[in-house]
Amino acid sequence: MPYPVSPPEPPPLIRTLPSSDTTQAGKITVLNELGQPSPSFSISPKVTTHATLTYPLPQATPEEVNQVSADLLGPPVSPTVESETVSPSPYHFDSSVSFTQTDPSCPTQTCHKIAITPPPESQQPTVIPVPTPADLVEITADRQEYDQQRQIVIAEGNVMVRFRQSLIDADQAQINLVNRQVIAEGNVALTRGNQVIRGDRMDYNFVQNTGSVYQAQGTVSTRTAATDLAIVDPLVTGTTSTLPSPISDRITAAQPVQKVSADTGLNATVSAGGGSFFGVQGTVNRLRFAAERIDLFGNGGWEAQNVRITNDPFSPPELEVRADTARFNRISPLRDELITTRSRLVLDQSLNLPLFRERTVLDRTEKQPLPFSIGYDLKDFGGYFIQGNLPTVPLGPVTLQVAPRLLLQRIFQDNLTPFEPASLGLEAQLSGALTPTTELRGFLSLNTLENFPDLNEQALRGSVRVRQQLGAGFALNGEYSYRNRLFNGTLGYRTVHSSLGAVLTSPVIRLNAQGALFSFQTSYQSVNANTDRPELLKPIRPNDRVTLDRYEALGTFIYPILLWQGERLPATATEGLRYTPQPVIPFLKLAFITRGVTTQYSEDYSQSYLSTSVGLQGQLGHFSKDFLDYTGFSVFYTQVFLDGQSPFLFDRLVDQRVLSMGLVQQIYGGLRAGIESAVNLENGLSLNNEFTLEYSRRTYGVILRINPVRRIGSINLRISDFNWVGTPDPDFGTPPEP
Helix, strand or coil: CCCCCCCCCCCCCCCCCCCCCCCEECEEEEECCCCCECCCCEEECEECCCCEEECCCCCCCHHHHHHHHHHHHCCCCCCEECCCCCCCCCCEEECCCEEECCCCCCCCCCCEEEEEECCCCCCCCCCCCCCCHHHCEEEEECEEEEECCCCEEEEEEEEEEEECCEEEEEEEEEEECCCCEEEEEEEEEEEECCEEEEEEEEEEECCCCEEEEEEEEEEEECCCHHHHCECCCHHHHCCCCCCCCCCCHHHHHCCCCEEEEECCCEEEEEEECCCEEEEEEECCCEEEEEEEEEEECCECCEEEEEEEEECCCCCCCCEEEEEEEEEEEEEECCEEEEEEECCEEEECCCEEEECCCCEEEEECCCCCCCCEEEEEECCCCCEEEEEECCCCEEECCEEEEEEEEECHHHHHHHCCCCCCHHHEEEEEEEEEEEECCEEEEEEEEECCCCCCCCCCHHHEEEEEEEEEEEECCEEEEEEEEEEEEEECHHHCEEEEEEEEEEEEECCCEECCCCCCEEEEEEEEEEEEEEECCHHHCCCCCCCCEEEEEEEEEEEEEEEEEEEEECCCCCCCCCCCCCCCCCCCCCEEEEEEEEEEEEEEECCCEEEEEEEEEEEEEEEECCCCCCCCCCEEEEEEEEEEEEEECCCECCCCCCCCEEEEEEEEEEEECCEEEEEEEEEECCCCCEEEEEEEEEEECCCEEEEEEEECCCCEEEEEEEECCEEEECCCCCCCCCCCCC
């Protein structure tokens, strides 16, 4: 049957090509699903008076001609003449051929695949070699038309165009084989590696990896975006031996979102008390986007208009960033920049928060801290201070981070000026990997620069730690610390003036399928710390410190018993993932915890104890309804059997009967409040009191923690990272304009 012609009224972007009587040498290869020449196709070529492919081979023998024909077209076939105007060459084939499919890998009779490469520039007859996979443009469609003179293919119906690492799906497409330019319309999708960009229309160049996508939306994998969207030379990467095999977007585009699961995500924490700390851990590896238009650059960059980005797999998203324009540029292999205009953060489709930062550098090297932060430390720094975070300084395999401090509260209380040494402090950190299995960490804190460098001992804290991985989960830690401050229950904070030693730690050993765990460690330190033992102190002394050798061994055994477990809700936006990134599983568990510790000191002192805890913990509800749909709780009683007493105060065990309780309750929506407390039942003193207030959503969460006993507090921001299967709803909703 004749090859189907174009529709009577084609869309404006796709037009029927004019006929041509000019023929050029070219080559056409029928491929199977593995990208290899398929001998199982039965081809019935139809010779017409236009757009014919001619393979004149005057320099080849008949045997060579037959061999080339077999290599390119499969088994020999006989042309069927439909017109009296036929070239005398026995190898005149119409480029618009119809195929009778006998390959079982194709699901329908209309499915066929053609790989076409442009002809040589010279019009002189030559022997045409078999094309290499890197030069092939592979086209799969229900219908195809080929203009031999202009080297343009018109494809319609379930179109897939593949070249090297790129795959385009569309309802219809026009492909220029000379410059590898594709114009596609209707349910268009561009797939490169882990990146998928969909749209209504697309103009894309396979060789340069440049083009434009209109009404674009899709998914970005931040881990591989830089390499997936950049130009890849097959001659350099060695991909000429095989054709790439990306999965067609049509296979997954129709699937609804399912199997949604949360990964670690990003957590930013600001804490105060005993010093200040700002830390960012984790990352968001998968993002959705939508834009009116995206222009792709060959170096992996892009520019978009009216762009929207979210980490939410559901629509409308509850957290998104909007900008009038956004431009992404690669600065170096590990650093990118994102430049936006009028960017804002939209929460729950109802609240717009302007983002005043127009340029953001995305650095995949070690993260740099914020330029400054505010901290609180009443013990060493007199209260509130401002800390400047200077850029890290590389020192061979390690890096040095220096942070000067301006002591605000001390300035106002002591009537100081900001330029006096007494109003200034300093904190420095040293970190890095000496070898693949050896880590170095150093810390230095100066709470004043007065009389520098002749500082008194109260002005200085510091430590140096080296961690060596031994294999099988074991690690050896060597440490020297100076004026290390430790918390010891009802005895409060105690300072170890100096300590030098090593600790050997084991991995956590899983004992059975029910979750029984065991771990142990041994250590040695030479410790100089305060003591209240008069026999260890000299009659005339400058302080109450003593230096002793300290040997310790401990083991911990945990045995949980699951009493009851409920069912989780489906991982959907209205059920299991309404207020939490992971569906809540109700449960009730009984737990036994046993810890045995023996510590030997020089001068014939020792302290050994066996601590046994039994408790009940669990959670009820699914955190899905608006009111009182989540309650988390724990109750533990701890009894300690003690033998001997430590000569030091920092590790002396005095809390032998302890009751620990915790409760977290949903109040309304994503708002939860919690309290955790531990009390010494013998004297009624508190070991720990912590209060939490949390606002939790699927894509983000903020939690405030305050502990008045330990005088610490923190604010934590969570940005969730999701994995999913299928295609999210492209409708982002319409948040209010700022």
